[in-house]
Amino acid sequence: MRTPPTSGEPTAPRRCALPPLLRYPTVDELGARATALVARHPRSARLRRIGASRAGTPLWLLSVGHGSRHVLVVAGPHANEPVGGATVLLLAERALSDPRLTEGADTTWNLLLCLDPDGLRHNEGWLTGPYSLDRYFRRFFRPGFLEQPEWLPDGSGAAVLPETRALLAVQDELKPFFQCSLHGVDVGGGFVELTRDLPGLAQTVAQTSARLGIPRELGAYDALYWPTLGPAVYGIPPPRRGDLVAAITEAAVESTWYHPHRHGTVTAVVEAPMWAVDAVGDGSAPADADTELRALSRALRRDTRLLRGILARVRPHAAAVPDAARLLAPVDDYLLVSPGLADAWDPDLVDHRPRRPLPALTTARLTALRIAGRRLALRTAGLLHQLVTRAGRDPAGVLPELDGLVDQWCAEYRDLCGARWVPVARQAEYQAQLVFAACELARRRATGTSRSGESGWGCESVVPMHRE
Numbered sequence: 001m002r003t004p005p006t007s008g009e010p011t012a013p014r015r016c017a018l019p020p021l022l023r024y025p026t027v028d029e030l031g032a033r034a035t036a037l038v039a040r041h042p043r044s045a046r047l048r049r050i051g052a053s054r055a056g057t058p059l060w061l062l063s064v065g066h067g068s069r070h071v072l073v074v075a076g077p078h079a080n081e082p083v084g085g086a087t088v089l090l091l092a093e094r095a096l097s098d099p100r101l102t103e104g105a106d107t108t109w110n111l112l113l114c115l116d117p118d119g120l121r122h123n124e125g126w127l128t129g130p131y132s133l134d135r136y137f138r139r140f141f142r143p144g145f146l147e148q149p150e151w152l153p154d155g156s157g158a159a160v161l162p163e164t165r166a167l168l169a170v171q172d173e174l175k176p177f178f179q180c181s182l183h184g185v186d187v188g189g190g191f192v193e194l195t196r197d198l199p200g201l202a203q204t205v206a207q208t209s210a211r212l213g214i215p216r217e218l219g220a221y222d223a224l225y226w227p228t229l230g231p232a233v234y235g236i237p238p239p240r241r242g243d244l245v246a247a248i249t250e251a252a253v254e255s256t257w258y259h260p261h262r263h264g265t266v267t268a269v270v271e272a273p274m275w276a277v278d279a280v281g282d283g284s285a286p287a288d289a290d291t292e293l294r295a296l297s298r299a300l301r302r303d304t305r306l307l308r309g310i311l312a313r314v315r316p317h318a319a320a321v322p323d324a325a326r327l328l329a330p331v332d333d334y335l336l337v338s339p340g341l342a343d344a345w346d347p348d349l350v351d352h353r354p355r356r357p358l359p360a361l362t363t364a365r366l367t368a369l370r371i372a373g374r375r376l377a378l379r380t381a382g383l384l385h386q387l388v389t390r391a392g393r394d395p396a397g398v399l400p401e402l403d404g405l406v407d408q409w410c411a412e413y414r415d416l417c418g419a420r421w422v423p424v425a426r427q428a429e430y431q432a433q434l435v436f437a438a439c440e441l442a443r444r445r446a447t448g449t450s451r452s453g454e455s456g457w458g459c460e461s462v463v464p465m466h467r468e
Helices: 027-040 083-097 117-122 133-139 162-174 201-212 244-249 259-263 289-320 324-345 363-391 399-415 424-447
Strands: 045-052 058-064 069-074 107-112 178-188 191-194 228-230 233-235 266-276
Touching: 027 045, 027 058, 027 083, 027 117, 045 162, 058 083, 058 162, 069 083, 069 162, 069 424, 083 107, 083 178, 083 266, 083 424, 107 162, 133 363, 133 399, 162 259, 178 363, 178 424, 191 201, 191 424, 201 228, 201 233, 201 424, 266 424, 289 324, 289 363, 289 399, 324 363, 363 399
Parallel strands: 069 107, 069 178, 178 266, 191 233
Antiparallel strands: 045 058, 058 107, 191 266, 228 233
């Protein structure tokens, strides 16, 4: 990718804005659009390489403004959640067009275009549309837990991935007062998670959700046991150490979200849905939660047994498939955690095990659990489907079975959950508005113009960690 000209080189910047993104940008499109922005605004914007991925893809940081106080926004931390790329380009355009966000606030906006570009490339089979659930899950890719660059299960000093080390270095260099990680929910609603409370953010989430027609996730699966700071706003527990299995099934492990905490940084994780489900915003009491939980547990156990059987038939033939290890790692992760989750949801077991009981169940929380169980099965089936199709043949004879499962489970999302597509531009607008709002609240907090209302969250909170 061509680096942008320096301020001393002749330029002919375009005065019009770049065309709006109506689909998710690819890795190459992100770089090209960022380069075009810098060419148009050589005095206000710059692009620098802060590292490289495992495959050698540059990690680009787009910076807007010259303020002494820094914001860091991280896009693409999860390979299958591409909305952040569209959002950072939107944030850059608005910061360049509104000096109140830069000079007026003495702020520099630092936008990491994509933290996992290698993983994003693996999703290019569905990335540019058309968008449908079955197409997404058949081409879905998300690396195994140990290849996800935001997580530090062995601490920052033991970080292995070059993407992780690059992000840690930027955090220590910039010491941002506000950091935002941009995530996407494949099926569900929107919500925000915070390392420090930002009073007033829940009201903005409600207003933005209503304005854009995006349901608030009032019982987010990711934050099932976390403190609720307001409707669809959750507190991220401080990290604690655990073994690998605990790290896979619990989100309260050391991460790049908490790494800059010692600098006073507020980290916000902003989640935007691809397919929205209105029931995740229903806070009413369910008619019979125990019956529903039993059904969810039974379904997850059944699906896990079924998929393990398919995997056993496929694995002997996997050696001939390029990149088979990367496809099998998340499959093994999902099948490892699914039985424990089924037990945790089973009302006939939960009171007899040394684990935290489920929180009070609402329709929203039950819907989130239903979506999560189906998601684990669909992702596993989709990855196995890719493994077989990349082999160019089906010696185990599993492809018709996998096709049937993907079709059936996607139909359940559409017909039983009412999943509906949210246009990419609206997803990005939702994230951008919440990033700007949270940043302003964090700025006031840092300058002492508002009280933080920060709570003393405990370290015992446990939650399934598959970040959606």
